[in-house]
Amino acid sequence: MANRTDKEAYTIHGTNPQNLVEYIVRNKIYQTVYWKESCFALTAETLIDKAVDLKAAGGTYGGQDKPTNFMCLILKMLQIQPDKEIIIEYIRNEDFKYVRLLGAFYMRLVGRPLEVYQYLEPLYNDYRKIRVMTKEGKYMVSHVDELVDAMLNKDHLFDIALPRIPTRYALEKTGQLDKRVSVLDEEFDEAMLEQETGTAAERAAQARRHC
Amino acid sequence: MQGPEEKEAEKDGETALDIRKRKRLERDPLHQGLIVQRSHLKGREYQIDLAARLGKTQVVGVNMPLNQQAGYYCSVCDCILRDSQSYLDHINGKWHNRALGMTMRVEKSTVDQVRKRLEENKKKKEEKNDDDYLPDGIDRRILEAEQAEERAQEEKRTRKLEKKQKERQQREEEETEGADADMMAVMGFGGFGTTKK
Numbered sequence: 001m002a003n004r005t006d007k008e009a010y011t012i013h014g015t016n017p018q019n020l021v022e023y024i025v026r027n028k029i030y031q032t033v034y035w036k037e038s039c040f041a042l043t044a045e046t047l048i049d050k051a052v053d054l055k056a057a058g059g060t061y062g063g064q065d066k067p068t069n070f071m072c073l074i075l076k077m078l079q080i081q082p083d084k085e086i087i088i089e090y091i092r093n094e095d096f097k098y099v100r101l102l103g104a105f106y107m108r109l110v111g112r113p114l115e116v117y118q119y120l121e122p123l124y125n126d127y128r129k130i131r132v133m134t135k136e137g138k139y140m141v142s143h144v145d146e147l148v149d150a151m152l153n154k155d156h157l158f159d160i161a162l163p164r165i166p167t168r169y170a171l172e173k174t175g176q177l178d179k180r181v182s183v184l185d186e187e188f189d190e191a192m193l194e195q196e197t198g199t200a201a202e203r204a205a206q207a208r209r210h211c
Numbered sequence: 212m213q214g215p216e217e218k219e220a221e222k223d224g225e226t227a228l229d230i231r232k233r234k235r236l237e238r239d240p241l242h243q244g245l246i247v248q249r250s251h252l253k254g255r256e257y258q259i260d261l262a263a264r265l266g267k268t269q270v271v272g273v274n275m276p277l278n279q280q281a282g283y284y285c286s287v288c289d290c291i292l293r294d295s296q297s298y299l300d301h302i303n304g305k306w307h308n309r310a311l312g313m314t315m316r317v318e319k320s321t322v323d324q325v326r327k328r329l330e331e332n333k334k335k336k337e338e339k340n341d342d343d344y345l346p347d348g349i350d351r352r353i354l355e356a357e358q359a360e361e362r363a364q365e366e367k368r369t370r371k372l373e374k375k376q377k378e379r380q381q382r383e384e385e386e387t388e389g390a391d392a393d394m395m396a397v398m399g400f401g402g403f404g405t406t407k408k
């Protein structure tokens with residue numbers, strides 16, 4: 001029915017993709033008015049219109065464990081399974097933070113470990129403010145990079161058990177992943193380099209004086 | 212919802228389920244040969260405004276024609292739904308959409324469609340001037356408000372200045388007019404027309 005996973009969808013981690021969202025949460029989502037009214041018949045294209053209106057990320061909240069609209073759209077994506085190129089487009093877009101976060105979270109749920117690191121790590125440079133709906137039903141200010149860090153390093157996020165991925169360290173060890181260079185690292189290196197060349201020049205000058 | 216169907220069933224020896232199945236087929240444009248293939252599921256282009264009545268169950272009379280009974284009437288399937296929730300479930304459901312000639316699967320979007328949609332939304336956002344709550348948005352709106360105020364003050368100032376200028380001009384005119392009149396009286400002619408002799 002309107003909740004069924006697309007017939008041609010691939011299984012993810014050996015199961016129906018929608019099963020990544022736990023049974024209880026899933027059924028809560030199917031019961032929301034947002035799902036029934038706004039998520040009906042969405043495609044990867046029309047879903048964008050809904051995603052640009054998101055005001056927060058998050059899982060479920062309040063005494064009733066009400067699912068956020070963010071979580072409804074994640075389930076919708078699991079249902080229709082957009083092509084990988086489309087998810088990358090969601091992530092690459094710079095204009096809509098929550099479209100980017102939907103793409104990143106979806107990639108984290110269904111992507112291969114290397115892809116997950118490849119497409120999520122660049123978002124460490126996105127410091128924009130976002131809102132997260134907490135379990136207690138309050139908005140909390142966070143940032144895109146913070147949330148991406150949680151996606152990469154936590155076991156659970158937004159009431160979803162994140163599929164296991166090897167640590168970055170393990171992937172570096174086996175040579176599958178190069179050492180991550182963050183913008184901050186680069187700046188730090190440059191500063192160090194300047195300092196070093198500075199002292200080197202000084203030393204050279206001193207040496208000349210001594211001669 | 213079952214009332215009339217059950218009565219019919221007693222007459223024809225069909226079970227309620229048989230009738231429902233038969234009616235479904237009668238409403239199915241594919242089965243009726245009106246279409247060759249069911250189309251993809253498409254989104255509704257209208258807004259369902261149920262919020263006001265949401266969750267409120269309404270009493271459904273038994274002997275009234277379906278479309279006059281209380282509740283939510285679906286004209287496509289000629290059936291009544293008790294409340295807004297079951298109505299929503301119904302119009303999202305397989306049989307209703309099959310009657311509209313659609314499957315339950317949506318079209319697969321292409322990357323190009325997605326890019327275009329993002330672009331369109333970006334344009335829309337720029338036109339709308341973005342009511343984002345974040346600091347950037349606030350800063351811009353404050354700036355705009357300040358600029359608007361400045362403009363208003365500027366206008367006020369120019370208006371005042373113009374008014375003053377006009378008053379001065381008027382005063383001067385009056386004064387010169389007065390002077391002219393005196394002068395003319397002294398010189399003995401009463402108007403320009405008379406200067407030509």
Ligand SMILES: [Zn+2]
Pocket residue numbers: 285286287288289301302306307
């Ligand atoms: Zn219907």
